[in-house]
Amino acid sequence: MTDDITSGINPLLSRRNFLRAGVLGAAGAGVAVYAGHQAPTAVAAPGFTPTKTVNVHLAATDGWVSMPDSAPAMPPYWPDNDAPAPYNMYVFGFRNVTGLSDAQVITQKGRAQISAPVLAFDEGSEVKVSLTNLGMAQRPDLVDGHTMHWHGFNNALPIFDGVPEMSASVPIGKTMVYYYRPTDPGTYMYHCHFEDVEHVQMGMTGLVYVRPKLNNGTNKYVFNDPATRYDREFPVFLTESQPEGHYRDAHIQITDWAAYNSGFGLMNGRAWPDTIVKNTQTSDTNLGPNFDPLATYPAGSDGERLQFQPQTSLIEANAGETVLLRMANLGSLRHTLTMDGVPMKVIGADADQLKGADGNDNSYVSNSIDIGPGESRDVLFTAPEPGTYKLYDRDFSNLSNQGGGGYGGMMTNIVVSAPNTLPAQPVQPFTPGVR
Template sequence: MKLGKLYAALIGALVVPAAQAGVYPQCPFDINGAGITHETDAASGLVLHSRSVGAGADAHRQVCAHVVGGDGWQMVGDGSRRVYGFGFAPAQGVDEQVMTNGLAAAQFPAPTFTFREGDEVWLALTNVGMIFRPDLFDQHSVHWHGFPQASAIFDGVPQGSATVQMGSTFTYYYKVNDAGTYLWHCHVEATEHMEMGMIGMLNVLPRQDGSSITDASVGRAFTKFAYNDGDGSTGYDKAFSLQLGAVDSNFHDLHEAVQPLPFLELKGDYTQINGRAYPLTTVENKAEVPAPADAPAVSQPVHSVMRASAGERLLLRLTNGSVDAYYTITALGLPMKVVGRGAQLAAGPSALATNTSDWKASGARWAHGTASVTLGGGEGTDVLIDTRGMAPGTYYLYTTNLNYLSNGAGEDRGGLMTTIVLQ
């Protein structure tokens, strides 16, 4: 009898943590307390709550954020129709409000995170379930793609770490040690969930930010940098995050219809930048973006227009969220230089293509440059665009893969294209 009671107690101890479903995000401080900074992304509505701790060399931030994983709808191509998808969104409200507000609220792509090197991050994920597919009980997770110091339990890979059941919340912890451009996505049934939309960008700013360092190659000082370069070579004036990707409309339609999914035939037919295709990439007013029926808000809130003053240096953080395609990107008439790949500083001639005569004619005098960059699935590349000597006007950034410059089979002049506006 005693052995039986001991066994029952042991089993009870094991199952209690798994039974504690609900919205219980963890954070080392009261997010509504004194001295807390709240940063809200204007496009996605994502909120980062932070406080400064430590002193001297140990000074850093503690950052808390909360997102939900569920389903929703997105418009493809020119906005003529919608497709079903999975996605992440900022958590709204507290307790059970998070569950209610998170239903059908998926954003495409997932909200972009921006952290700083040295941050301690607590990222909570609440799985609100699939309101439009009640037959599904999919778990979700957060995988920080390319993060080199992930603890196994916080890595998001189901075989070796925690995943989040419907109605439950799990908080991931990261000590951010490396600057660069990353992706984050759900790693549960990864190909399916990423194709359905559960993928976004994650940027880490270097400790060097805030220092004034002169880039000798252009003879001017910068205070914002892509990496800890030590010489100002990755300095920039304005940064833009661009996630390339595509929707396989047949795959999404079959998913909505509860039909077998053709994984071997995956092929995106509606290519996108930041979840939209041209010309919607250039619509800066969210109120003018078609909202899918059954969605509580615009599900593709991020445009891709890059506005700057002539003479400024621009940082383009490029990622490829596609699960089946390579993309080659160019900025017609603008000199480009690759300064990072895979969240690593690109240094030395071997990392860069040689410059071309037309860049020299345009006034750009960089030692190394490139006319285009190619990204495979899951890759990230950091590109500087120098607009010195360039005339004000509208320039186009687009793919040289002409088959990706369309919206499905019925409309040309779409897909992977957006604008850089110099004023």
């Protein structure tokens, strides 16, 4: 267990810093101008004491995943004839290897997953992310570095922002530690920024949640505002997969990334109907794990086919509960998510509560959530009467698999049960065992 409590890591507070912070705090209170963001409350306290220290170990490598077999073939790009059964598409990705031994970590080379593990942290904690570059099993010639870019992190230091030209990246066989003190609750993303257009398309993308202090470890609020309470939360993480690029990366060819088109629209790393393949792990998690990339599943099972796309998109709730959808988009296209007949309330965007500087409530209710590349939305809805509802992208070009007939891509089910059917969903911190 690496999720431990540490206190007082920076007992030394220099006189200069103390004075600086004090002056700034005083000035900030008196100046009636917009900050680019709300005034950071922690500025007066450089002698930061974290509520806890969370250690995360991520590994970056390549691997193979499975898009729905029912999609029309697009020779030679998809299915990829180099893919080991039952897989059909080449990817890069992050893996959560927290708590594994070095020997175990090395065995994960060539076993990437998409989407990346969901990271969930508490405001006021400190986070240490060790990123190990395992290299590429399929492409031993490719000596790319990898980085972690926490997309949207406020007052970021360049060294932990993950842009190679502004800082450093991690070479094969090495590990770098990224350090964060999350102070602003909301839904963020992370991705590799090394040769970003390629590494993001290849699958090195995931979600980060920052939970507010108001939660105090057990409550369920999106922001530090009692009006943002929810009962259950689910990730709705959108990406698009361009099979030509994946094929060319696997086969040592060059892609013109400016010629962009989307073959599969993905929700949490899977295309419909795989999006609703249900958890087989215990149902005690809200971070969306399904299959464990470390496990061995029977040949021909869903577990074998989807173990490197471990996150389900199935949304389950009891009627009347408040459900939080943490939506984010790291594709390159806009998407408009709709839930027929169920109004959705957008309370946050880009990890900012929809509030004016004067506290004015700018949240809104809609049946269509517009979400552009790199954006996030915090969306609440009240689970309606029991039944199955669909959440899907109304841009129908992302609602098919490789342009085939029927529906595919960015679609999932919301299954509503009678009140009190499902047990309460616990608040899930970052957990080493959750992949």
